[in-house]
Amino acid sequence: MSPDRNCGLCTVHYGLRKSSPARETRDRPSSIFHSPIPYSLFPNLPKMRASGYKKIIIDTDLGDDIDDIFALAFAFASRAFEVGLISVCWGDIDYKLKTAARLLAETGVSAPFARGRQIAGSNTPHDVSGYAAPDCGNAADGIARAVGEGARAVVSIGPLTNIADFVSRYPALKNACRIVWMGGSLRRGYIGQTGPTNEFNAAMDPVSAAAVMRSGFDVALAPLDVCRDFIVDGERFARIRRDGNPFARAALNFYAEWHRNYRGGALKYPERESSGILYDLVPFLYLLRGEWFGVETMRVACDGKGFTRETPDGATVKVLTSFPGKERALDFVADVFTRRSN
């Protein structure tokens, strides 16, 4: 399958992590866009610092694959983060907002929401009956507002649709926050693949992926190279199941439900023995412990099918290419999910 380059939208091959539907077509309605928030609302924006990512924005396609739920629960459980905004992207946006509302209710966390653009079609394994989609504004304005309120990092764990809207509407904020994205595949693909591939988040919206990388914002990729086999299992997972705090228990409730209702290839990991692959947790670990990763600055382009390749005419981004601190990171995740106080 090939994207239709002429219309500038994306009809792309459905990635390996999800199984249905086979094709997605998106449009970009202009009706949801309002006037950008005036920059005057952000006087004296402090410059981004090397540390100090306590307040973060999370852009997520939660409610389909399960790793978003574990990543959000981890961020909530960590003492290091304050979640300044949850914006949702890709698929049934109302369902995703309801899923986020349920996760917050079950963890006792409060955070503002923002909605991305509706894109039809995804798994909906979670029961969100009884939860209303929060009344909230669009993602680009919400992200800008959260940056104005002190958020210094945008953690994107889904297709980059909302982030592309944000960077195009608020280019003046490029020195006020950084973007860390779980996405791309530079030298390694999914488990079992011998080379790089078109990673799901890139393949679902390659136009936005390319736009974000070219935006001039500080962009770091946590690609399949470092995320593809980040799995909590063995004694670590047993400890979480046995001694998990309320954040872990909420995530495990969603995980059990996901195992019952999800239809896709990610189900090969047994519910009681393994977390499955926690792709989306990795960018949070990078923000907390950058020294656990090998990071290369390189020029990367994203083609119309979502292949991310190093090329001389690509955009300059940081890429996590190795994960020498992986074992410590797995211990850390188990620790955060079993702490009794936060």
Ligand SMILES: [Ca+2]
């Ligand atoms: Ca995700």
